[in-house]
Amino acid sequence: MNIGDVAVRSGLPAKTIRYYEDIGLIRPHRSANGYRCFADTDLHKLAFLARARALGFTIEDCRTLMGLYEDDSRASADVKALAQEHLGKIAEKIGDLEAMRDTLRELVECCAGDDRPECPILHGLACGDPKV
Amino acid sequence: MNIGDVAVRSGLPAKTIRYYEDIGLIRPHRSANGYRCFADTDLHKLAFLARARALGFTIEDCRTLMGLYEDDSRASADVKALAQEHLGKIAEKIGDLEAMRDTLRELVECCAGDDRPECPILHGLACGDPKV
DNA sequence: TCTTGACCTTCCAGTAGATGGAGGCTGCAA
DNA sequence: TTGCAGCCTCCATCTACTGGAAGGTCAAGA
Numbered sequence: 001m002n003i004g005d006v007a008v009r010s011g012l013p014a015k016t017i018r019y020y021e022d023i024g025l026i027r028p029h030r031s032a033n034g035y036r037c038f039a040d041t042d043l044h045k046l047a048f049l050a051r052a053r054a055l056g057f058t059i060e061d062c063r064t065l066m067g068l069y070e071d072d073s074r075a076s077a078d079v080k081a082l083a084q085e086h087l088g089k090i091a092e093k094i095g096d097l098e099a100m101r102d103t104l105r106e107l108v109e110c111c112a113g114d115d116r117p118e119c120p121i122l123h124g125l126a127c128g129d130p131k132v
Numbered sequence: 133m134n135i136g137d138v139a140v141r142s143g144l145p146a147k148t149i150r151y152y153e154d155i156g157l158i159r160p161h162r163s164a165n166g167y168r169c170f171a172d173t174d175l176h177k178l179a180f181l182a183r184a185r186a187l188g189f190t191i192e193d194c195r196t197l198m199g200l201y202e203d204d205s206r207a208s209a210d211v212k213a214l215a216q217e218h219l220g221k222i223a224e225k226i227g228d229l230e231a232m233r234d235t236l237r238e239l240v241e242c243c244a245g246d247d248r249p250e251c252p253i254l255h256g257l258a259c260g261d262p263k264v
Numbered sequence: 265t266c267t268t269g270a271c272c273t274t275c276c277a278g279t280a281g282a283t284g285g286a287g288g289c290t291g292c293a294a
Numbered sequence: 295t296t297g298c299a300g301c302c303t304c305c306a307t308c309t310a311c312t313g314g315a316a317g318g319t320c321a322a323g324a
Binding site for chain 1: 176179180183184186187188197200201203204205206207208209211212213215216218219222223225226229230232233235236237239240243244245246247248249250251253254256257258260
């Protein structure tokens, strides 16, 4: 398979696939013409990477996960630990974003949103408290 | 004030303050010795920036917000629109992260997490469905 | 007066994870 | 043969900083 085919099948842009090769996540063979030549295993790996990335794992996590996937003597505890740590980070990010959202929503709700300059949003940003 | 003082008072690292000058968000004067010399208005702006950044606004949004803040003939509608758009993006990110969290949590809950290699997490990443 | 140490300066490089584009080859169909 | 899609490499760019090197400045203490 050429890169265009695996791009379609894996759902990853060709650019990204080349990048993944650059950083050593995959090692496709080359045809005589210099084109990358992807085997089914490569496609499989790319799909794995696409799913792991879609779950928010970092590239380095993906590297580790792929290593574990290919290691028949792995312990599922190692995978679970990695996933749980990531889960914690996701939860933390959600918490941060919810705090932002709540603060911002409060400011937005106080704002008339008309053609006058008075604006509790700017006021809140300037003073740290929209009510003052 | 020197940069160290405004760093403490604004809560922003000195490096970040220099960076904000680099990209034109602030324009502190210089003392004869070449040191940056911050007026109260500069500190005020930095605190504004710190709060806007803490709410997740991009640097470009911050630039716009500061422009609106300094423009006495602004319409609060413009500020509100910007904030609402940002609010939408935050909500979207939260949604994405929640989807990730839910999928990942499901996988994690299926995983024994022991010393055996069988692992629904890896299986889910490989196949797109942990149950298969 | 000298030294020490904290503070300040600029400049360069690096981070994550791609993405965009230039310039140039390859392959296939009309 | 020509044209165009697809592939190649290499370099630059994005966000928002952050780290570090090399060196100037200032104030306090011996």
